Amino acid sequence: MINEILGSAPVFLLIAVRAIALVETAPILSSESIPQIAKIALAGFAAFSVFPTAGEAWQAASGIETVSTLNFLLMLVGEGIIGITTGFFMTIIFAAFSTAGQFFSLQMGWSASETFDPLAQVENPILGQFFNLAAMLTFLAVDGLYNLFLGGFWRSVQSLSMAELIAGRENVVKMMAGGLTRLFFDAIMISMPILGTLFLTTLATGLISKAAPQINMMSEGFPISTAVAFILILAVTPFLIEGFARVINAAFETMQDLYIQIS
Numbered sequence: 001m002i003n004e005i006l007g008s009a010p011v012f013l014l015i016a017v018r019a020i021a022l023v024e025t026a027p028i029l030s031s032e033s034i035p036q037i038a039k040i041a042l043a044g045f046a047a048f049s050v051f052p053t054a055g056e057a058w059q060a061a062s063g064i065e066t067v068s069t070l071n072f073l074l075m076l077v078g079e080g081i082i083g084i085t086t087g088f089f090m091t092i093i094f095a096a097f098s099t100a101g102q103f104f105s106l107q108m109g110w111s112a113s114e115t116f117d118p119l120a121q122v123e124n125p126i127l128g129q130f131f132n133l134a135a136m137l138t139f140l141a142v143d144g145l146y147n148l149f150l151g152g153f154w155r156s157v158q159s160l161s162m163a164e165l166i167a168g169r170e171n172v173v174k175m176m177a178g179g180l181t182r183l184f185f186d187a188i189m190i191s192m193p194i195l196g197t198l199f200l201t202t203l204a205t206g207l208i209s210k211a212a213p214q215i216n217m218m219s220e221g222f223p224i225s226t227a228v229a230f231i232l233i234l235a236v237t238p239f240l241i242e243g244f245a246r247v248i249n250a251a252f253e254t255m256q257d258l259y260i261q262i263s
Contacts, residue, residue, distance in 0.1 A: 010072065012051055014079050015157060019043035019050075021083025022153055027094045028136055028145070030087065046149055050157050082156060085172065086255065090148065092179040093251040097135035097244065099187035101128030107198040108229040127233075131190075131240075138244040147252050159259045175258050179251075186247050190240060194232045201228050 020043040023029045029039065105125040139145075188195075205224060233240075 012047060014075060015050055016044060016047040017076050018079040018083040018157065019046040019153060021080040022046075022087045022148075023083075025084050025087025025091060026148060027087075027090050027139065030091070046153055050154050053158070083153075085176075086153070086156060089175065089179050089255065090251060092176070092183055093186075093247060094132070094135060094139075096183045096186035096190065096247065098128040098132040099183065100191040101125055101131040103187060103191040104195045104198055104229065107195060107202065108225040127229075134237075134241065135244050135248075138241055139248055142245045142248060144248055155256065155259055171258055175254060178254070182247075182250075190243055190247075193236055193239075194229060197232055198225055198229060201225055 020040065023039045023043045023046075029042070102125055105127050201224060
């Protein structure tokens with residue numbers, strides 16, 4: 001196997017560049033808490049695993065032995081773009097979970113509780129971090145990494161090249177735009193049970209303050225909203241996890257449909 005890789009080193013390098021770009025942008029794997037050497041090792045192992053089934057096909061399709069140095073550098077850039085596109089699409093999908101937490105953090109009075117989230121690498125409210133962490137665990141529970149490398153990497157190597165990506169760029173743009181649309185739609189759907197109940201709670205406290213002005217609802221409304229929110233989170237967590245799993249699986253199905261359309 002080592003001799004085959006050395007004999008087709010340019011092909012292996014192209015596959016490895018795509019793998020590294022995917023690892024550097026994919027959820028969980030792109031976290032700065034993971035050592036860079038571990039990311040490179042994982043990308044190298046992924047390329048090593050895919051190479052036996054993709055090397056000959058790539059070499060025959062691209063004529064890698066006869067391309068010039070400039071064309072080969074452009075091919076490397078193209079492979080990096082494909083990996084970044086795949087990882088960035090999954091990152092967009094994952095942003096829906098932390099966005100859902102941000103939606104009702106404002107409603108429950110926790111909008112000022114933003115701290116640095118080491119997983120998302122952004123400033124995020126506490127509940128946004130909680131949802132992001134729950135989504136990460138759900139991603140692992142539904143074999144997300146396995147599907148990411150099997151569906152997102154191996155299948156892309158089998159069916160997608162930079163030339164095909166350029167030819168089918170309209171489908172790629174639609175996928176990215178659809179991912180941004182789904183980000184807000186999924187965030188609203190995930191947070192709607194809690195957000196709607198908090199809205200009714202705020203409305204009820206407002207009516208009580210009008211009916212009984214002697215009650216200081218400004219000081220009582222915050223603990224009431226917080227208590228209601230945490231009780232709801234505890235009650236609907238099983239359904240939220242199921243929703244997380246459906247969103248993640250739908251993202252993988254979207255990527256696979258894109259590969260089928262382009263190829």
